[in-house]
Amino acid sequence: MGDEWRMLSLQDAGVSLIDCDHRTPPASKQGYPYVAIPQIKNGQINLKDVRYISQEHFIDWTRKATPKPFDVVLSRRCNPGETAYVPPGLNFALGQNLVLLRADGRYVFPQFLRWLVRGPDWWEQIGTFINVGAVFDSLKCADIPQFQLLIPPLPEQRAIAHVLGTLDDKIELNRRTNETLEAMARALFKSWFVDFDPAGH
Numbered sequence: 001m002g003d004e005w006r007m008l009s010l011q012d013a014g015v016s017l018i019d020c021d022h023r024t025p026p027a028s029k030q031g032y033p034y035v036a037i038p039q040i041k042n043g044q045i046n047l048k049d050v051r052y053i054s055q056e057h058f059i060d061w062t063r064k065a066t067p068k069p070f071d072v073v074l075s076r077r078c079n080p081g082e083t084a085y086v087p088p089g090l091n092f093a094l095g096q097n098l099v100l101l102r103a104d105g106r107y108v109f110p111q112f113l114r115w116l117v118r119g120p121d122w123w124e125q126i127g128t129f130i131n132v133g134a135v136f137d138s139l140k141c142a143d144i145p146q147f148q149l150l151i152p153p154l155p156e157q158r159a160i161a162h163v164l165g166t167l168d169d170k171i172e173l174n175r176r177t178n179e180t181l182e183a184m185a186r187a188l189f190k191s192w193f194v195d196f197d198p199a200g201h
Contacts, residue, residue: 036095085114
């Protein structure tokens with residue numbers, strides 16, 4: 001495969017596209033997350049305010065494919081081009097106007113895919129293929145496999161994925177720590193200034 005960066009289409013790079021079901025299942029009080037466009041934020045799947053569906057509907061909605069770790073979820077509408085990677089251990093069904101991208105590992109290291117689809121080449125392709133609508137801009141499933149991206153050799157992909165993944169994990173840990181500290185601060189504020197309990201008991 002050589003040691004040079006290569007310009008390849010997603011299709012030629014062994015990245016497959018799996019489309020969602022073009023319908024919406026009924027919500028359930030418990031079960032499996034039904035990840036929709038609002039859950040795709042900052043390269044990650046955010047389960048805040050996510051809807052849940054029953055096991056029966058989960059099986060039906062994942063019959064084409066169950067999202068696997070390091071797959072990428074891509075939004076085709078509303079915020080076309082936005083992506084989020086699938087973390088290990090998360091089972092969910094794909095919402096409307098979302099697709100999965102999956103690397104077979106021949107030319108694209110699966111853990112690198114999430115970074116490949118966030119770079120300037122990616123957004124250049126989005127600008128090339130986007131369909132401007134009266135209400136929402138969108139991407140066609142048939143166009144996405146033709147996206148041309150500059151792809152480094154596999155050893156470089158692994159190195160890049162390791163460094164960026166480690167940094168991303170630290171950022172996420174800091175975010176969760178900050179949320180915990182903010183919750184503690186709110187509780188103390190309420191205790192002291194609302195409940196008038198200076199001891200914090």
